[in-house]
């Protein structure tokens with residue numbers, strides 16, 4: 001058996017198409033969803049991510065503005081900018097690209113973003129809403145993973161989802177979304193004993209540890225679906241995931257490529273959140 005490589009491009013195109021149509025419909029009402037992206041400092045990887053987010057906005061017809069701030073920006077300057085964007089009717093979503101320079105407190109920054117414009121779903125109130133199953137903005141990467149599985153018609157109810165990684169951005173919210181889908185969830189991490197053995201129990205294995213090619217065929221139950229959230233550089237400086245892609249091909253039933261699936265899907269969910277925030281916000285651009 002050889003795994004089917006999940007066609008990320010096709011799924012992304014399909015979801016973005018739906019978003020584009022909805023943005024078009026809003027334009028007819030004289031409204032346009034708007035995203036503000038804030039990048040502090042000169043991290044090259046962050047610069048690439050931010051550019052991709054802006055590009056995606058424009059592709060679906062959304063308004064976007066990029067605020068590039070120098071590395072030495074003070075925390076107060078950043079908080080002031082966020083407060084202005086919080087009340088700017090042109091802006092429905094605010095994304096502060098992480099990581100921030102060490103002298104800026106990430107928590108304070110996230111707490112300052114309006115709950116209604118928190119398209120990353122990082123604000124404690126939104127995280128709490130997710131935890132208790134209240135409707136609201138969903139965290140982009142985990143929501144993207146669910147969307148991929150939905151597109152493939154993978155049944156999740158009753159299935160065992162094993163998540164490797166316990167970050168606030170992926171592992172923990174992924175567990176919440178999988179529970180919502182009635183999956184049975186195990187969260188593992190770098191300190192888990194007998195990790196391959198636990199991973200081998202997964203019907204759906206989600207790798208989000210941040211270690212290049214760590215997940216090999218010893219981690220895979222025959223026929224399992226493998227979702228690779230990792231984004232690393234291998235020994236030749238080539239982009240790769242947390243999964244040793246070639247090694248698991250013979251064992252898994254489906255596997256996501258890196259790059260080309262979870263990354264662009266995450267950006268797609270960011271667009272979806274911005275659209276949803278705009279729909280709840282009411283008029284912004286004055287109708288002509």
Ligand code: GUN
Nearest residue numbers: 095096097098099120140
């Ligand atoms: N840095 C790495 N991933 C993310 C993300 O999903 N959102 C933000 N804001 N920063 C990130």
